[in-house]
Amino acid sequence: MSLYLNHYGWLLNFFYPGLEWRLQHPDQKVLYLTFDDGPVPEATPWVLDTLDKYNIKATFFCVGGNLEKYPELYKDILKRKHRTANHTYNHLNGWKHSDDYYFANILACESIMEKLEEEVDIPQEWREKRLFRPPYGKIKRIQSDYLQEIYRVVMWDVITGDFDAQRGKEKCLKTAIEARRNGSIIIFHDSVKSISTIQYALPKFIEDSLEKGYTFETL
Numbered sequence: 001m002s003l004y005l006n007h008y009g010w011l012l013n014f015f016y017p018g019l020e021w022r023l024q025h026p027d028q029k030v031l032y033l034t035f036d037d038g039p040v041p042e043a044t045p046w047v048l049d050t051l052d053k054y055n056i057k058a059t060f061f062c063v064g065g066n067l068e069k070y071p072e073l074y075k076d077i078l079k080r081k082h083r084t085a086n087h088t089y090n091h092l093n094g095w096k097h098s099d100d101y102y103f104a105n106i107l108a109c110e111s112i113m114e115k116l117e118e119e120v121d122i123p124q125e126w127r128e129k130r131l132f133r134p135p136y137g138k139i140k141r142i143q144s145d146y147l148q149e150i151y152r153v154v155m156w157d158v159i160t161g162d163f164d165a166q167r168g169k170e171k172c173l174k175t176a177i178e179a180r181r182n183g184s185i186i187i188f189h190d191s192v193k194s195i196s197t198i199q200y201a202l203p204k205f206i207e208d209s210l211e212k213g214y215t216f217e218t219l
């Protein structure tokens, strides 16, 4: 059995109600590409150019520390009409930190995002309803309940394992294709660890999905 379990959101939703694992479009072949842990110069510009090449939009879950280092990359994501989301300032595991510390870290990321967004034209809806994804998918129930008062907390339906070099590029692609279904939220990473895998798997995944009649949207 694969180490990367896909399609298990229904089970966790029992314990963590309200999290978004997949958008329900039973009749629509829509997919949601998401990229976590950037932006970084080693990976994000390549992802942006690749998405442009196929004229598709995605959602980027950004780490505050990277936004501080690479503000122009963040603005570039938005200028190219992709959506962005909060992934904490220090890529924190919610299980390991007090609620106050965790929330303060999310707020630190949020302040940087909002400041940079002042300089870019984005849809009002994106300013009003913010998105958050807990790093490692690890969050306490109390944190999740509280954050949902402010955020859409977005998990995933398909985890490709692109960050695991041992696993191999072909397996990453195969997982993405086999687990894909209508409304899937798919995780890749725009990170140093993942770049060589996604340079192989992402264009092939996009091409295969377009061929099968899927379209891509932002969350």
Ligand SMILES: [Zn+2]
Residues within 6 Å of the ligand: 036, 037, 087, 091, 135, 136
């Ligand atoms: Zn992450």
